[in-house]
Amino acid sequence: MPLVSPYVLKSALEGRGCFLVDGAMGTELMAQGVPPSGVLLANRDSPEKVIAIHERYLQAGSRILTANTFGYCDGKPLADYVHEGALLAEQAAHYSAMPACVWLSLTTSFVRNERRAIPTLVRHRAVLLETCTSLAHAVEAVQIVKEASPAFIGLSFHFKADSILPDGSNVDDVVRETTPLSVDALGANCGDNPESFIRLVARLRLATDCPILIQPSAGVPKGTAIERWQYPIQPPRFASTAKTFVALGVRFVGGCCGTTPAHIRAIYDFCFREANQT
Template identity: 30%
Template sequence: MPDFRGALRGADFLLFDGGYGTLLQSRGLPPGLSPELWGLKAPEVVAGVHREYVAAGARVLTTNTFGGSRFKLAGAADVRSLNREMAALARSVAGDSVFVAGSVGPTGHFIEPLGEVTFREMVAAFREQIQGLAEGGADLILGETHFDLAEARALIIAAREACSLPVALTMTFEGLATLTGSDPLLCVDALQNMGVDLLGTNCSAGPEQMVDTVRTMLPRLSVPLLVQPNAGLPELDENGKTVFRLAPEAFAEQAARFADLGAKAVGGCCGTTPEHIRAL
């Protein structure tokens, strides 16, 4: 497999891929159905999206496993097997020239005392997911769109228990705080101290709205920075559907600023497509 830690130390910029949900919906994913479960039934469609991102220039592909934890799957599939299969699918497209990031999203549950899940239960849930991703050929573990620092910490511990892969983590902020009230500097300090290899922010906003968050994080960062904005702010269309209207060229022009600010890696989140990544 490619050496992701070596790439982080190198001089080259790393271009991540973009969103998957909207693309999969346009290719047959029924509303309300888990993309992860549907991916088991339609792997050729998921592989097709991976190929489009590689053709667009992405050097890092994200596995179709964002909701692949036991909490999200709720017994509908074997967690370790699903994650292994989705990672292997991305690996088959990536070959030896593109990295595969094993995606691990939030569980939808809170750790005690905010919720009813113990810290060790959360670690165990993430560990089985990450074991599958590592077995399927992921080059790194990517915790993305996290908004609770305790859950993010559990993910990092689980990754260290499950494998020796590098760990990247992106937090999502509303303004300058996560949903559970952690500011960017607190997140940077806490997660860097746990030894993450790549750290940053994603989702929640378009490139222009993310600049303040990135500028706040930069002075304390001692690891490379990853930024993955949405294709603009979400809007509701005339049918009540959430849409992201920032066109590829405008997205690329705005998101390229993060490289100027010092980001090692940039990609896209909600609403972005292979066209957005090609322009970037």
């Protein structure tokens, strides 16, 4: 089954239902010995690991793959690694047994600092600007990406547990400033326990008609070294909360840091298996 065009994803949003996104890439690579500073470099140094993780998410039921394009690599040509990450995800989706779409996960700092590379990178691709902590930077990054005509753009913020951004903006501020941008999805990722997103979803539902995207972490990690962090929320509890998101009308559900193919499979079994009858 070929890679699904992001234009198809955009038109599918006019219907109903929820799309199952994938889970973490960075923490999955770290679990295989890739250092935190090497996550983006893995696109070139060990592409087989990146492809294998994409394939495990596809097998778990994900229909949207997040390219390994989020992060930093000091002193390296970042745009080149982002381009290679996009190609790896597209390759995995292209050979998938089920139709799958790909989006590029980008930081607002990457978009703002490398704006000359953006038109080539995002043309005919879907983009998810995620883990945004500054509303002003997010607005600027969306404007840059939109100028380059992406096929689809999602915008996801990293709220604190009280649904406030680190820059002090609240949900109403986010909706007010982003509504004129007409993004295709708006939501939240990373953060605290998944249950803490339920109130946020309810507030977003009241404030906007924009399709909502939610991708929590598997809880707050414990441990000292980042590559050995332990994430406490196991797949059954994660999937149970995801079912609440789906019931509340969330259109994209997946996972952030510490989530694994097992978390995504649990969501699939709990929320999607009956609809797909597989």
